[in-house]
Amino acid sequence: MDGRVMGCVKHLAAYTPNLDQLAERGVVFRNAYCNSSQCCPSRASRWSGRHIHEIEAWNNYKGIDADAPTYLTHLENAGYRTQVYGKTDYVSGGHSLGARVYAWTRGAGIRLPQKKRPTESLKHIPGDVERVHERDWQHVDDSVAWLKAQSRDDEPFFLNCSFGIPHPAFVSSDWWLDKIDIDRVALPRKPVTERHPVMDYMSATKHCEGEFDDEDVLAIRRTYYAMIAELDAMVGSVFRAVSDLGLLDRTYIIFMSDHGEMNMEHDQWLKNAPYEASVRVPLMISGPGVQEETVIDDLVSLVDFYPTLMDIAGLPHLEDLDGRSLMSALSGESGGRDQRVLCQYHSNFANTGIFILRRGPWKYIAYPGYEPQLFNLDKDPAELTNLARDKRETARNMDRALRRMVDYPVVDAKAKAYDRECFLKWQRSLGKKKCRETLAELFHAPWTEEHTEQLEMWLKG
Numbered sequence: 001m002d003g004r005v006m007g008c009v010k011h012l013a014a015y016t017p018n019l020d021q022l023a024e025r026g027v028v029f030r031n032a033y034c035n036s037s038q039c040c041p042s043r044a045s046r047w048s049g050r051h052i053h054e055i056e057a058w059n060n061y062k063g064i065d066a067d068a069p070t071y072l073t074h075l076e077n078a079g080y081r082t083q084v085y086g087k088t089d090y091v092s093g094g095h096s097l098g099a100r101v102y103a104w105t106r107g108a109g110i111r112l113p114q115k116k117r118p119t120e121s122l123k124h125i126p127g128d129v130e131r132v133h134e135r136d137w138q139h140v141d142d143s144v145a146w147l148k149a150q151s152r153d154d155e156p157f158f159l160n161c162s163f164g165i166p167h168p169a170f171v172s173s174d175w176w177l178d179k180i181d182i183d184r185v186a187l188p189r190k191p192v193t194e195r196h197p198v199m200d201y202m203s204a205t206k207h208c209e210g211e212f213d214d215e216d217v218l219a220i221r222r223t224y225y226a227m228i229a230e231l232d233a234m235v236g237s238v239f240r241a242v243s244d245l246g247l248l249d250r251t252y253i254i255f256m257s258d259h260g261e262m263n264m265e266h267d268q269w270l271k272n273a274p275y276e277a278s279v280r281v282p283l284m285i286s287g288p289g290v291q292e293e294t295v296i297d298d299l300v301s302l303v304d305f306y307p308t309l310m311d312i313a314g315l316p317h318l319e320d321l322d323g324r325s326l327m328s329a330l331s332g333e334s335g336g337r338d339q340r341v342l343c344q345y346h347s348n349f350a351n352t353g354i355f356i357l358r359r360g361p362w363k364y365i366a367y368p369g370y371e372p373q374l375f376n377l378d379k380d381p382a383e384l385t386n387l388a389r390d391k392r393e394t395a396r397n398m399d400r401a402l403r404r405m406v407d408y409p410v411v412d413a414k415a416k417a418y419d420r421e422c423f424l425k426w427q428r429s430l431g432k433k434k435c436r437e438t439l440a441e442l443f444h445a446p447w448t449e450e451h452t453e454q455l456e457m458w459l460k461g
Helices: 017-024 039-048 071-077 097-104 134-150 197-205 214-244 302-313 327-331 392-405 408-430 432-442 449-460
Strands: 026-033 081-085 122-125 157-161 170-173 253-256 283-286 294-301 340-345 354-359 362-366 373-376
Touching: 017 026, 017 214, 017 253, 017 283, 026 327, 039 302, 071 081, 071 157, 071 302, 081 134, 097 408, 097 432, 122 214, 134 157, 134 214, 170 214, 214 253, 253 302, 294 302, 294 327, 294 340, 302 327, 340 392, 354 392, 354 408, 362 392, 373 392, 408 432, 408 449, 432 449
Parallel strands: 026 294, 081 157, 122 170
Antiparallel strands: 026 283, 253 283, 340 354, 354 362, 362 373
């Protein structure tokens, strides 16, 4: 979920009455970021409290080990009752064969689409269908039933209720679409400076090359907002259960997402990109001792969740966590936080690593092997003008600050070496002929001899 699409942060087209009510009861972090703009790496980072390069969570296949300690381990060891409903997706070994192979072969620079066109994922269901995403609603029902069981005693508990919505495909019904005023749905603005070559590659692999009709773009964007409206209703059901069971005054409620959604900004869909629609996430916290009706502009990220949760539970912090607790901000104290966040991407839709540093108004994006991007988000929130050439000294300072956090050329090389090793192992298991046949089946466009040559050149290099 794009963290900017809520009424409580002044999004014009959002319909989020329940999230807005939660925001009134607590703190909204307006500048919250994921640490990777893809599901498994982002979740592995959040559950472990470590940055991507520290845990080597490179792609949707490579997260952390199933037996690796997480904040859930910490809570269970302290006597908490715990329950998880819905997607967790932080453990290595999941996702489709395509998700693995696309990521492993990214260094070969094969510009073939890995997905359908975004317009092909668009589906409108006629009528007043409220439970469009039934699997997610089942997680709501299960969560409410579990909460009722916990309300009978005073033992501490932790419930994680995870929804798939509003992840594409873009599917909604008239019931939710009618909540979204089409006149408030805006077309994305076009970049002023030319598209970065890595983003050009990403547009190709996301099947987003060429022009889209304005009507199609508006339909996609409105459907995405309608999906968020349905998600908001799910959140409201859980929130009301906490309230009706008399748990509200002694329960912390935290709402967040693992990454955002481009929703046709910069001519892209899905997440994966380094832009705000993809890396800015919702984060709001309410509960005992938390300020109410407060919006905080501090730069925070999902690695901050683990130490915050430990403070909420009154438990000691592990020494190797990369984040910092948000408790001082929640209680209204002066936090004195280091105002910077790190995000990175090493997976299938990009032909090189992507490293993002946000510090103050500046956002610096390093692409090993390519020129960087630099944006002033105060003046250019839509990231339309790359200032890396015009503000060279600022770009150099940001690059030095990024390198102090992560030696990104070394990390990029390590991730690419992992890709190559995994692909060679997979190729040996199949044989070259079967490997090429499988590749031809995976992509959404014909595999040609030219692509085979690209692959061979990459493997020789």
